[in-house]
Amino acid sequence: QKExxxxxGPLSVPEGAIASLNCTYSDRGSQSFFWxxxxxxxxxxxxxxxxxxxxxxxxxxxxxxxxxxxYVSLLIRDSQPxxxxxxxxxxxxxxxxxxxxxxxxxLTVLP
Amino acid sequence: DAGVIQSPRHxxxxxxxxVTLRCKPISGHDYLFWYRQTMMRGLELLIYFNNNVPIDxxxxxxxxxxxxxxxxxxxxxxxxxxxxxxxxxxxxxxSTRPGRQVWETQxxxxxxxxxxx
Numbered sequence: 001q002k003e004x005x006x007x008x009g010p011l012s013v014p015e016g017a018i019a020s021l022n023c024t025y026s027d028r029g030s031q032s033f034f035w036x037x038x039x040x041x042x043x044x045x046x047x048x049x050x051x052x053x054x055x056x057x058x059x060x061x062x063x064x065x066x067x068x069x070x071y072v073s074l075l076i077r078d079s080q081p082x083x084x085x086x087x088x089x090x091x092x093x094x095x096x097x098x099x100x101x102x103x104x105x106x107l108t109v110l111p
Numbered sequence: 112d113a114g115v116i117q118s119p120r121h122x123x124x125x126x127x128x129x130v131t132l133r134c135k136p137i138s139g140h141d142y143l144f145w146y147r148q149t150m151m152r153g154l155e156l157l158i159y160f161n162n163n164v165p166i167d168x169x170x171x172x173x174x175x176x177x178x179x180x181x182x183x184x185x186x187x188x189x190x191x192x193x194x195x196x197x198x199x200x201x202x203x204x205x206s207t208r209p210g211r212q213v214w215e216t217q218x219x220x221x222x223x224x225x226x227x228x
Binding site: 042043044045046049088097098099100101102103104 | 142144153154155156159161166167202206216217218219220221222
Protein backbone atom coordinates (compact mmCIF):
# COMPACT_ATOMS: atom_id res chain seq x y z
CA GLN A 1 0.00 0.00 0.00
CA LYS A 2 1.30 3.43 -0.93
CA GLU A 3 1.74 5.89 1.91
CA UNK A 4 -0.37 8.51 0.15
CA UNK A 5 -2.91 7.52 -2.47
CA UNK A 6 -4.85 9.66 -4.88
CA UNK A 7 -7.07 8.89 -7.83
CA UNK A 8 -4.86 9.68 -10.81
CA GLY A 9 -7.79 10.84 -12.90
CA PRO A 10 -8.07 12.54 -15.19
CA LEU A 11 -11.01 14.27 -13.58
CA SER A 12 -13.07 16.50 -15.83
CA VAL A 13 -15.68 18.96 -14.57
CA PRO A 14 -17.59 21.71 -16.37
CA GLU A 15 -16.82 25.33 -15.62
CA GLY A 16 -18.69 26.52 -12.55
CA ALA A 17 -19.04 23.06 -11.02
CA ILE A 18 -17.50 21.74 -7.81
CA ALA A 19 -14.37 19.64 -8.25
CA SER A 20 -13.72 17.09 -5.52
CA LEU A 21 -10.24 15.64 -5.08
CA ASN A 22 -9.55 12.86 -2.64
CA CYS A 23 -6.52 11.52 -0.81
CA THR A 24 -5.96 8.72 1.69
CA TYR A 25 -2.87 8.08 3.77
CA SER A 26 -1.60 5.06 5.63
CA ASP A 27 0.51 6.52 8.47
CA ARG A 28 -1.64 7.37 11.48
CA GLY A 29 1.26 9.47 12.77
CA SER A 30 0.69 11.99 9.99
CA GLN A 31 -0.09 15.40 11.47
CA SER A 32 -0.02 17.96 8.68
CA PHE A 33 -1.66 17.77 5.30
CA PHE A 34 -1.11 19.85 2.23
CA TRP A 35 -2.53 20.35 -1.22
CA UNK A 36 -0.19 21.51 -3.95
CA UNK A 37 -1.20 22.59 -7.43
CA UNK A 38 1.14 21.89 -10.32
CA UNK A 39 0.56 23.31 -13.76
CA UNK A 40 2.07 21.41 -16.65
CA UNK A 41 5.78 22.09 -16.87
CA UNK A 42 5.81 24.11 -13.65
CA UNK A 43 6.76 23.47 -10.04
CA UNK A 44 4.32 22.55 -7.25
CA UNK A 45 2.67 25.47 -5.50
CA UNK A 46 1.04 25.21 -2.06
CA UNK A 47 -2.64 26.13 -2.11
CA UNK A 48 -3.99 24.68 1.14
CA UNK A 49 -2.75 23.22 4.41
CA UNK A 50 -4.75 21.63 7.20
CA UNK A 51 -3.90 19.85 10.43
CA UNK A 52 -7.13 19.70 12.43
CA UNK A 53 -10.14 17.54 11.73
CA UNK A 54 -12.89 19.35 9.90
CA UNK A 55 -13.03 21.87 7.12
CA UNK A 56 -10.77 24.77 6.26
CA UNK A 57 -11.90 27.27 3.69
CA UNK A 58 -9.84 29.70 1.65
CA UNK A 59 -11.70 31.46 -1.12
CA UNK A 60 -13.00 28.88 -3.56
CA UNK A 61 -10.95 26.12 -1.93
CA UNK A 62 -12.02 23.96 1.00
CA UNK A 63 -9.80 21.32 2.55
CA UNK A 64 -11.44 18.58 4.60
CA UNK A 65 -9.62 16.31 7.03
CA UNK A 66 -10.82 13.17 8.78
CA UNK A 67 -7.97 11.62 10.74
CA UNK A 68 -10.06 8.69 11.96
CA UNK A 69 -10.69 7.67 8.37
CA UNK A 70 -7.21 8.79 7.25
CA TYR A 71 -8.77 10.84 4.54
CA VAL A 72 -8.20 14.36 3.26
CA SER A 73 -9.99 16.06 0.40
CA LEU A 74 -9.95 19.28 -1.55
CA LEU A 75 -13.08 20.91 -2.92
CA ILE A 76 -12.86 23.60 -5.57
CA ARG A 77 -16.06 25.59 -5.92
CA ASP A 78 -17.01 27.48 -9.07
CA SER A 79 -14.26 25.70 -10.99
CA GLN A 80 -12.51 27.74 -13.65
CA PRO A 81 -10.48 26.62 -16.67
CA UNK A 82 -7.47 28.15 -14.92
CA UNK A 83 -7.88 25.50 -12.21
CA UNK A 84 -6.89 22.84 -14.73
CA UNK A 85 -3.74 21.32 -13.27
CA UNK A 86 -2.45 18.34 -11.34
CA UNK A 87 -3.24 18.46 -7.63
CA UNK A 88 -0.78 16.79 -5.29
CA UNK A 89 -1.68 15.66 -1.80
CA UNK A 90 1.20 15.67 0.72
CA UNK A 91 1.42 14.54 4.34
CA UNK A 92 3.93 15.10 7.09
CA UNK A 93 4.48 13.36 10.40
CA UNK A 94 4.84 15.63 13.39
CA UNK A 95 8.41 14.49 14.02
CA UNK A 96 9.48 14.84 10.44
CA UNK A 97 10.32 17.69 8.13
CA UNK A 98 9.88 15.84 4.89
CA UNK A 99 6.66 15.57 2.96
CA UNK A 100 5.34 12.41 1.36
CA UNK A 101 3.47 13.13 -1.84
CA UNK A 102 0.72 11.27 -3.61
CA UNK A 103 0.95 10.68 -7.33
CA UNK A 104 -1.44 13.53 -8.07
CA UNK A 105 -4.88 13.94 -9.66
CA UNK A 106 -5.09 15.62 -13.03
CA LEU A 107 -8.04 18.02 -13.15
CA THR A 108 -9.48 19.50 -16.33
CA VAL A 109 -12.14 22.19 -16.13
CA LEU A 110 -14.05 22.38 -19.38
CA PRO A 111 -15.23 25.81 -20.58
CA ASP B 112 12.37 37.70 -2.60
CA ALA B 113 13.49 35.92 -5.76
CA GLY B 114 12.28 32.54 -4.55
CA VAL B 115 14.20 29.30 -4.88
CA ILE B 116 16.61 29.46 -7.79
CA GLN B 117 17.76 26.41 -9.70
CA SER B 118 20.21 26.01 -12.52
CA PRO B 119 20.40 24.87 -15.17
CA ARG B 120 16.74 24.80 -16.15
CA HIS B 121 17.38 22.18 -18.81
CA UNK B 122 20.22 19.71 -19.15
CA UNK B 123 20.82 17.19 -21.90
CA UNK B 124 23.77 14.88 -21.47
CA UNK B 125 25.04 11.55 -22.59
CA UNK B 126 25.13 8.43 -20.50
CA UNK B 127 28.22 8.24 -18.36
CA UNK B 128 28.69 11.98 -18.03
CA UNK B 129 28.70 13.85 -14.74
CA VAL B 130 25.73 16.10 -14.08
CA THR B 131 25.64 18.84 -11.46
CA LEU B 132 22.41 20.55 -10.48
CA ARG B 133 22.46 23.73 -8.42
CA CYS B 134 20.06 25.33 -5.98
CA LYS B 135 19.91 28.59 -4.07
CA PRO B 136 17.26 28.49 -1.33
CA ILE B 137 15.21 31.42 -0.14
CA SER B 138 17.28 33.60 2.16
CA GLY B 139 16.67 32.74 5.79
CA HIS B 140 15.29 29.28 5.13
CA ASP B 141 17.10 26.62 7.13
CA TYR B 142 15.72 23.53 5.41
CA LEU B 143 16.54 22.49 1.88
CA PHE B 144 15.02 19.54 0.03
CA TRP B 145 15.91 17.81 -3.22
CA TYR B 146 13.09 16.00 -5.05
CA ARG B 147 12.87 14.04 -8.25
CA GLN B 148 9.68 13.81 -10.31
CA THR B 149 8.89 11.25 -12.98
CA MET B 150 5.65 10.09 -14.52
CA MET B 151 6.16 6.59 -13.16
CA ARG B 152 7.20 7.39 -9.58
CA GLY B 153 5.76 10.84 -8.99
CA LEU B 154 7.50 13.28 -6.67
CA GLU B 155 10.12 11.60 -4.52
CA LEU B 156 12.27 13.10 -1.79
CA LEU B 157 15.95 12.39 -2.37
CA ILE B 158 17.63 14.17 0.52
CA TYR B 159 17.13 17.10 2.83
CA PHE B 160 19.39 19.41 4.82
CA ASN B 161 18.93 21.41 7.99
CA ASN B 162 21.36 24.24 8.60
CA ASN B 163 23.57 22.84 5.82
CA VAL B 164 23.75 19.39 7.42
CA PRO B 165 22.27 16.36 5.59
CA ILE B 166 19.52 14.92 7.77
CA ASP B 167 17.95 12.18 5.68
CA UNK B 168 19.43 10.80 2.49
CA UNK B 169 17.44 7.57 2.44
CA UNK B 170 15.79 8.61 -0.81
CA UNK B 171 19.04 8.87 -2.72
CA UNK B 172 18.72 6.05 -5.25
CA UNK B 173 22.31 4.86 -5.29
CA UNK B 174 25.91 5.85 -4.83
CA UNK B 175 25.96 7.61 -8.16
CA UNK B 176 23.99 10.39 -6.50
CA UNK B 177 25.54 12.82 -4.04
CA UNK B 178 24.45 16.13 -2.56
CA UNK B 179 26.25 18.88 -0.72
CA UNK B 180 25.36 22.12 0.97
CA UNK B 181 28.59 24.04 1.59
CA UNK B 182 26.76 27.09 2.91
CA UNK B 183 23.28 28.38 3.66
CA UNK B 184 22.76 29.80 0.19
CA UNK B 185 23.94 27.01 -2.08
CA UNK B 186 23.43 23.30 -2.64
CA UNK B 187 24.38 20.88 -5.37
CA UNK B 188 23.07 17.51 -6.48
CA UNK B 189 25.56 15.52 -8.50
CA UNK B 190 25.04 12.40 -10.58
CA UNK B 191 28.15 10.55 -11.65
CA UNK B 192 27.97 8.64 -13.92
CA UNK B 193 24.55 9.52 -15.29
CA UNK B 194 22.23 6.92 -16.79
CA UNK B 195 19.13 7.24 -19.01
CA UNK B 196 16.91 6.19 -16.08
CA UNK B 197 18.01 9.33 -14.25
CA UNK B 198 16.01 11.40 -16.73
CA UNK B 199 13.49 13.37 -14.68
CA UNK B 200 12.67 16.79 -13.34
CA UNK B 201 14.69 17.61 -10.24
CA UNK B 202 13.21 20.11 -7.83
CA UNK B 203 14.81 21.94 -4.98
CA UNK B 204 12.61 23.30 -2.21
CA UNK B 205 13.29 25.30 0.94
CA SER B 206 11.39 26.05 4.12
CA THR B 207 11.63 27.38 7.61
CA ARG B 208 9.44 27.31 10.67
CA PRO B 209 8.90 30.84 11.91
CA GLY B 210 7.99 31.27 15.53
CA ARG B 211 5.47 28.83 16.94
CA GLN B 212 3.85 27.94 13.65
CA VAL B 213 2.90 24.29 13.60
CA TRP B 214 4.01 23.66 10.10
CA GLU B 215 6.17 25.28 7.52
CA THR B 216 5.57 25.81 3.84
CA GLN B 217 7.95 24.29 1.35
CA UNK B 218 8.64 26.58 -1.58
CA UNK B 219 9.72 24.86 -4.74
CA UNK B 220 12.16 26.08 -7.33
CA UNK B 221 11.35 25.92 -11.06
CA UNK B 222 13.12 22.60 -11.45
CA UNK B 223 15.82 21.23 -13.72
CA UNK B 224 14.68 19.01 -16.59
CA UNK B 225 17.36 16.40 -17.08
CA UNK B 226 17.55 14.17 -20.11
CA UNK B 227 20.26 11.52 -20.23
CA UNK B 228 20.71 10.02 -23.68
